[in-house]
Amino acid sequence: MVEALATEETIDAQTIDGAIAYLQTQFPDAVKLDDREGYQGLIVDSAQLLKVARAIRDDLGFDYLSSATAVDYLGVDDHMEMVYHAYRTSGGGALVFKAQTDREDAQIPSLVPVWRGADFQEREAWDLYGIRFPGHPNLKRILMWEGFHGHPMRKDWREAYYEEEVKPFDSRWPGGHVHRSEEKNVFGKNVAYPPEIDLNRLMDSSETSVYSSLGLGVDIEQIMDKDGFETNQLVVNMGPHHPSTHGVFRMVLTVDGETVTSLEPVMGYLHRNHEKIGERNTYLHNIPFTDRLDYISSMGNNHGYVLAVEQLMSLGRRYNPPTYRCEALRVMMVELSRIVNHLWAIGFWLNDIGAFFTPVLYFIQERERILDFFEAVAGSRMMCNYMRFGGLFADLPERIKSVSNLANDRVRDYNTMQFLTEMVNERIPRTIDELEQLLTQNEIVLERSIGVGILSAEDAINYSAAGPLLRGSGVAYDIRRADPYSIYPELDFDIAVEQEGDMYARYRVRVQELRESVRILRQILPRLEATKGESIWADGKVGAYAPRVPLGEAYGRVENGKGELGYYIVSAGGKNGSSNPWRYHVRAPSFINLTPMGIMSTGYKVADIVGILGSIDIVLGETDR
Amino acid sequence: MYGTGLAKGLALTLRHFVDSFVDDIRYGMRKYHHSTDNFGIRQGTKTQGVITVQYPDEKVAVPERFRFVPFLIVEDDDHPTRAGKDWCTSCGICAKVCPPQCIWIVRGNDPVTGRPVPEPEAFFIDIDICMNCGYCAEYCPFDAIKMDHDYELASYDRTTHHIHDKERLSKPNSYWRKIAPTRAYDEMMVRGTWEHIDVAKEARRGQSAARRGTSQPSPQPAAAAPPAPAAPEAEAPASPPEASSAAAGATPWSEDEAKREERRRKALERKARRAAKQGGG
Numbered sequence: 001m002v003e004a005l006a007t008e009e010t011i012d013a014q015t016i017d018g019a020i021a022y023l024q025t026q027f028p029d030a031v032k033l034d035d036r037e038g039y040q041g042l043i044v045d046s047a048q049l050l051k052v053a054r055a056i057r058d059d060l061g062f063d064y065l066s067s068a069t070a071v072d073y074l075g076v077d078d079h080m081e082m083v084y085h086a087y088r089t090s091g092g093g094a095l096v097f098k099a100q101t102d103r104e105d106a107q108i109p110s111l112v113p114v115w116r117g118a119d120f121q122e123r124e125a126w127d128l129y130g131i132r133f134p135g136h137p138n139l140k141r142i143l144m145w146e147g148f149h150g151h152p153m154r155k156d157w158r159e160a161y162y163e164e165e166v167k168p169f170d171s172r173w174p175g176g177h178v179h180r181s182e183e184k185n186v187f188g189k190n191v192a193y194p195p196e197i198d199l200n201r202l203m204d205s206s207e208t209s210v211y212s213s214l215g216l217g218v219d220i221e222q223i224m225d226k227d228g229f230e231t232n233q234l235v236v237n238m239g240p241h242h243p244s245t246h247g248v249f250r251m252v253l254t255v256d257g258e259t260v261t262s263l264e265p266v267m268g269y270l271h272r273n274h275e276k277i278g279e280r281n282t283y284l285h286n287i288p289f290t291d292r293l294d295y296i297s298s299m300g301n302n303h304g305y306v307l308a309v310e311q312l313m314s315l316g317r318r319y320n321p322p323t324y325r326c327e328a329l330r331v332m333m334v335e336l337s338r339i340v341n342h343l344w345a346i347g348f349w350l351n352d353i354g355a356f357f358t359p360v361l362y363f364i365q366e367r368e369r370i371l372d373f374f375e376a377v378a379g380s381r382m383m384c385n386y387m388r389f390g391g392l393f394a395d396l397p398e399r400i401k402s403v404s405n406l407a408n409d410r411v412r413d414y415n416t417m418q419f420l421t422e423m424v425n426e427r428i429p430r431t432i433d434e435l436e437q438l439l440t441q442n443e444i445v446l447e448r449s450i451g452v453g454i455l456s457a458e459d460a461i462n463y464s465a466a467g468p469l470l471r472g473s474g475v476a477y478d479i480r481r482a483d484p485y486s487i488y489p490e491l492d493f494d495i496a497v498e499q500e501g502d503m504y505a506r507y508r509v510r511v512q513e514l515r516e517s518v519r520i521l522r523q524i525l526p527r528l529e530a531t532k533g534e535s536i537w538a539d540g541k542v543g544a545y546a547p548r549v550p551l552g553e554a555y556g557r558v559e560n561g562k563g564e565l566g567y568y569i570v571s572a573g574g575k576n577g578s579s580n581p582w583r584y585h586v587r588a589p590s591f592i593n594l595t596p597m598g599i600m601s602t603g604y605k606v607a608d609i610v611g612i613l614g615s616i617d618i619v620l621g622e623t624d625r
Numbered sequence: 626m627y628g629t630g631l632a633k634g635l636a637l638t639l640r641h642f643v644d645s646f647v648d649d650i651r652y653g654m655r656k657y658h659h660s661t662d663n664f665g666i667r668q669g670t671k672t673q674g675v676i677t678v679q680y681p682d683e684k685v686a687v688p689e690r691f692r693f694v695p696f697l698i699v700e701d702d703d704h705p706t707r708a709g710k711d712w713c714t715s716c717g718i719c720a721k722v723c724p725p726q727c728i729w730i731v732r733g734n735d736p737v738t739g740r741p742v743p744e745p746e747a748f749f750i751d752i753d754i755c756m757n758c759g760y761c762a763e764y765c766p767f768d769a770i771k772m773d774h775d776y777e778l779a780s781y782d783r784t785t786h787h788i789h790d791k792e793r794l795s796k797p798n799s800y801w802r803k804i805a806p807t808r809a810y811d812e813m814m815v816r817g818t819w820e821h822i823d824v825a826k827e828a829r830r831g832q833s834a835a836r837r838g839t840s841q842p843s844p845q846p847a848a849a850a851p852p853a854p855a856a857p858e859a860e861a862p863a864s865p866p867e868a869s870s871a872a873a874g875a876t877p878w879s880e881d882e883a884k885r886e887e888r889r890r891k892a893l894e895r896k897a898r899r900a901a902k903q904g905g906g
């Protein structure tokens with residue numbers, strides 16, 4: 001279906017170039033082409049941003065705002081910039097547009113009135129970059145706490161253990177004298193609080209301070225001022241330490257009896273400023289860091305990142321695209337990760353609705369086999385660090401083999417291809433069958449999940465939901481088809497989609513995707529046999545350990561288990577490319593999929609909230625970054 | 626009928642329960658027996674039921690590519706000429722390529738001339754910071770640093786135990802060959818010898834020097850190849866050259882020839898490094 005639409009896109013404004021031309025004629029004084037070297041899309045005049053954005057959504061049909069993020073060009077041309085990537089849910093490439101602002105009094109109109117999906121992303125830009133968004137309904141910090149001083153992603157902000165602008169650090173070699181950062185104890189020297197923060201209040205453990213940083217609908221003062229018994233409204237704080245929240249995540253609900261009247265997700269407890277670390281890192285350093293985002297599916301994280309950097313590298317002269325075998329291996333790994341991810345997601349969602357641990361342990365047992373395989377190929381079960389720019393860490397080993405080393409070590413030795421074939425043809429399909437037998441018609445599952453946590457298709461798109469959350473609401477949008485990458489175009493598979501938009505629909509989407517992944521894997525196996533012996537590197541040339549990446553910007557996105565995972569990379573600084581990314585942004589599905597959490601939860605019971613969160617499927621390593 | 630879905634699910638649970646025992650019987654009630662022969666089967670793709678590995682009474686031996694914290698390879702004690710010598714040439718690549726920057730290397734200097742020697746004076750890895758990514762092993766051009774398989778490193782005091790110094794990091798070459806025989810073999814094929822790459826090169830140079838004594842220097846195609854274009858790599862082999870010529874004890878024939886030899890050596894080194902990377906890990 002999507003392909004059919006894609007072919008129609010040859011007519012005028014349907015193409016990206018056509019759309020750009022359309023905007024240029026409609027708003028000649030508001031938009032101009034972004035003609036910096038390696039950049040694409042439009043620069044929109046901030047004052048008219050809202051008007052242009054409405055035209056982009058309504059006239060041109062770019063109904064899905066995938067990513068909105070900020071870049072600080074301090075020292076390059078000294079401004080701040082918001083970068084938006086809008087897509088059509090009917091498929092096709094991105095319309096990239098940007099709005100620029102001064103660094104000092106950074107202000108850009110909020111796009112929340114146009115795309116609700118900009119909500120959290122603009123809050124993030126405010127939090128990390130200090131850009132204000134007039135018109136935003138709730139412009140509060142989102143990842144850092146409200147007592148934090150400064151905006152850490154700004155290029156002139158330095159962290160507590162700051163050493164040097166970029167890695168590798170000079171102190172490591174040739175005169176490397178070891179030290180522990182914490183021994184330098186910079187606290188007190190490098191930590192500042194904003195003037196309006198009252199440190200005494202941090203000691204205050206009263207209810208008010210627990211909720212004071214929140215905006216949406218939860219007003220503890222108002223509720224408590226009603227003299228206690230006059231109201232049956234109650235504020236309930238779930239998390240951050242709560243078994244149902246899949247990590248350190250907090251939800252603040254107001255409830256009327258058992259019914260939720262509003263909900264606000266609160267996050268950032270696992271925030272480590274991944275993106276700042278990423279900008280200090282070299283390009284290669286970042287690959288193992290991406291493993292730590294959505295640690296359930298690290299292969300997918302690697303893939304998105306290397307795709308983005310490869311996009312940039314392909315602008316240069318000396319770039320060899322990955323070989324066919326390499327692509328096939330990548331797709332195989334990513335699909336295996338998807339299986340792992342969905343087994344995990346379904347399993348823990350069942351925990352959340354009360355099927356405590358029997359199903360999830362069955363799935364984890366199967367997942368173990370896949371992790372064994374990852375471990376034998378990539379060297380680690382979860383932090384795979386498998387993909388490289390233009391290639392991979394290594395080809396498949398001949399045998400999955402271990403050697404006894406520690407006391408009581410028990411060895412295994414399998415033929416790799418045989419192991420894979422048995423996995424793909426027998427074990428995984430059998431697990432999916434069992435999963436369905438256990439759950440799909442289970443009356444308790446049906447009663448708990450049908451009609452609960454409904455998200456309409458319209459809202460799903462407008463709130464930038466992605467992955468099974470979007471497809472469970474009847475939107476057949478899968479990046480593997482809508483904006484294909486790697487060898488997906490030649491593979492035969494269907495987009496899983498369900499119309500109802502409730503928890504059960506999302507569950508069914510995941511089950512279907514499990515089957516589709518197996519279908520893809522079955523097509524990959526013969527391709528691996530056929531390319532046996534072929535190098536995973538073009539011309540056998542292994543990528544350099546410190547590649548210089550040509551100037552420009554790139555947005556690499558993949559359909560990861562949890563939804564659209566995107567990496568926005570800017571290479572700037574030098575004349576001949578850079579060895580460290582100037583901007584490294586992760587469009588995290590776990591983060592953005594929480595934007596509609598509030599509207600999905602309103603009107604349901606407290607016990608359902610846990611299930612609704614589980615059905616979104618988040619992982620905090622990625623949410624908080 | 627209401628409840629059929631539930632009943633089906635319960636039947637499946639029962640089957641899993643029974644399957645676990647079926648497997649046990651199939652392997653002669655030796656599931657948790659201290660015999661190792663059935664381990665591969667019950668942890669493989671064919672097994673049915675729920676089977677637990679009884680850690681620490683039994684442990685899953687890790688595959689060859691498994692990576693935990695790195696260690697440094699030193700020559701075996703019974704090596705005829707280089708016993709106990711480091712494979713590391715303190716080139717610094719691993720320190721540069723390490724994402725969390727947890728490797729500190731002090732490059733060795735000749736006490737007399739003050740020039741760098743191809744041996745690290747000190748080498749530290751903070752294993753609390755190490756993210757086990759394996760880059761150091763992957764990009765080391767001398768196969769001198771490898772990822773260990775010993776994951777039982779927990780200790781009560783991190784301040785004293787978790788910064789591994791050179792002594793703690795060093796393990797004999799034979800250990801690496803034991804824990805990862807296939808990979809060690811592959812690396813040997815790339816290097817062309819079980820010995821350190823420098824030893825092989827010195828041997829080669831010895832030969833060519835001998836030939837040189839009798840006839841014109843035979844131009845080697847490898848030497849004629851232009852240096853690799855990758856700029857950041859160029860500084861990498863800066864340290865080893867001076868030293869190894871001293872170690873070799875080869876007679877210097879002339880200033881010019883020595884320089885040419887040096888260039889050839891570098892080119893060969895680069896070539897070997899490329900080949901090593903191509904071999905995968």
Ligand code: SF4
Nearest residue numbers: 713714716717719765
């Ligand atoms: S890369 Fe290898 S040879 Fe170079 S310093 Fe590191 S361990 Fe030593």
Ligand code: SF4
Nearest residue numbers: 723755756758759761
């Ligand atoms: S494994 Fe990675 S993090 Fe650890 S020392 Fe080696 S390069 Fe550094």
